[in-house]
Amino acid sequence: MENLRKHIEEIVTLTEDEFRQLKTFFTVKKVRKNQYLVHEGDDVKFEYLVVKGIFKVFYVDMDGKEHILQFARENWWMTDYIAYFKQVPATMFVECIEEGEVLCLTLHGREKLSADLHKMEHFFRVKLTNGYVALQQRIAMLLSSTPQQRYEQFSKLSPDLLQRIPKKLIAEYLGVSRETLSRLYANK
Amino acid sequence: MENLRKHIEEIVTLTEDEFRQLKTFFTVKKVRKNQYLVHEGDDVKFEYLVVKGIFKVFYVDMDGKEHILQFARENWWMTDYIAYFKQVPATMFVECIEEGEVLCLTLHGREKLSADLHKMEHFFRVKLTNGYVALQQRIAMLLSSTPQQRYEQFSKLSPDLLQRIPKKLIAEYLGVSRETLSRLYANK
DNA sequence: TTTAAAAGGTGATTTGGATCACATTAGGTT
DNA sequence: AACCTAATGTGATCCAAATCACCTTTTAAA
Numbered sequence: 535m536e537n538l539r540k541h542i543e544e545i546v547t548l549t550e551d552e553f554r555q556l557k558t559f560f561t562v563k564k565v566r567k568n569q570y571l572v573h574e575g576d577d578v579k580f581e582y583l584v585v586k587g588i589f590k591v592f593y594v595d596m597d598g599k600e601h602i603l604q605f606a607r608e609n610w611w612m613t614d615y616i617a618y619f620k621q622v623p624a625t626m627f628v629e630c631i632e633e634g635e636v637l638c639l640t641l642h643g644r645e646k647l648s649a650d651l652h653k654m655e656h657f658f659r660v661k662l663t664n665g666y667v668a669l670q671q672r673i674a675m676l677l678s679s680t681p682q683q684r685y686e687q688f689s690k691l692s693p694d695l696l697q698r699i700p701k702k703l704i705a706e707y708l709g710v711s712r713e714t715l716s717r718l719y720a721n722k
Numbered sequence: 723m724e725n726l727r728k729h730i731e732e733i734v735t736l737t738e739d740e741f742r743q744l745k746t747f748f749t750v751k752k753v754r755k756n757q758y759l760v761h762e763g764d765d766v767k768f769e770y771l772v773v774k775g776i777f778k779v780f781y782v783d784m785d786g787k788e789h790i791l792q793f794a795r796e797n798w799w800m801t802d803y804i805a806y807f808k809q810v811p812a813t814m815f816v817e818c819i820e821e822g823e824v825l826c827l828t829l830h831g832r833e834k835l836s837a838d839l840h841k842m843e844h845f846f847r848v849k850l851t852n853g854y855v856a857l858q859q860r861i862a863m864l865l866s867s868t869p870q871q872r873y874e875q876f877s878k879l880s881p882d883l884l885q886r887i888p889k890k891l892i893a894e895y896l897g898v899s900r901e902t903l904s905r906l907y908a909n910k
Numbered sequence: 911t912t913t914a915a916a917a918g919g920t921g922a923t924t925t926g927g928a929t930c931a932c933a934t935t936a937g938g939t940t
Numbered sequence: 941a942a943c944c945t946a947a948t949g950t951g952a953t954c955c956a957a958a959t960c961a962c963c964t965t966t967t968a969a970a
Contacts, residue, residue: 593866595866599866603858615854615855616858648847655844655847659843662847662850662854663807666850666854667803669854669858670804670857671804673860673864674781676861676865677789677791677864677897678781678789679783680926681926681927700946700947702948709864709865711928712947713948713949714926714927716948716949717927869956869957890916898958899957899958899959900919901919901920901957901958901959902956902957905919905920905957
């Protein structure tokens, strides 16, 4: 919960009272490797703030292939947002890659916090703004760049992930085959 | 300005006073076909709410090819959000496809409105939430679907655009070549 | 109404990656 | 340590879509 306060106060400052009120909306959950937080078909009750560990948000297409929408780590928020916001069954999975801990927040909690505390509505808006921009950049990348460029961009942005997680997953994130990715860094 | 009120009140209700205050932040601008609202390299002062007309948000890659991030029409918001939010030079263009009219809002105006009126912060958060979800769905599409499926999805979502704008632009939006797109609907 | 330019269609050719098929290595488990 | 499974690298083959080239049709402009 200490992290939570620090995380939020990167954007807005909270009084003791506000924080006391706020934290009642969050619950802590430890997660082991390979454990699912969200499974396709689920009714998605929570979004998660990662305190520790690494997670992937992915879906399985009609051919059974996995595609990763997001890697999440410390201080990242994640869930199947389509299901969470629209209150429809999940089409995605959220799975733990490296064991860790998350804070869980219900949609009701999120909306209550936003309504009660203007500050928190601001916090969520800023977060969404950043997320929106990041997604647009990802779309730009998917529309125009070659596997080579995608790989280079990824290694610049997340050099550590490159080491810590299987290359197969990186391929699923970049939208190239495992084999092609492998040949890329062989090439230089 | 009538549209503006209606548009905002789809999400929050405003008092007369609030609306009077709010509308001072917007300016009207008529736009002709082929006119640019944002040009690569620009300092992006505004985001735009489309009142009338059709617009495209695109960028030009290193090979000189255009890629369309967004089509915008009545009641859509648009700009080069990366440049607008981060206050860096534009890497994108916003160009008018069918003449129309937009309402312009500065980043300062947006932030002021959000700070002064909790309602408006809520409005923008809800809008961003929807936008975020839409972008995620677009990424999912780009990661997994075939040109065929992209075309079908697009014609389901925007059958009218299919008629009103050049197929070349649709190809640039879907991330397939003009020729491939042409052969797709020849096929059925 | 003529002329030019943009949009659209379609065959032929090329090609970047996907796919397939193995071999090798690294990790994890009992 | 032995065993099994996951991760990775790499050659060979294949294929969907890009590219190239050109023609027809539509639209807009002079």
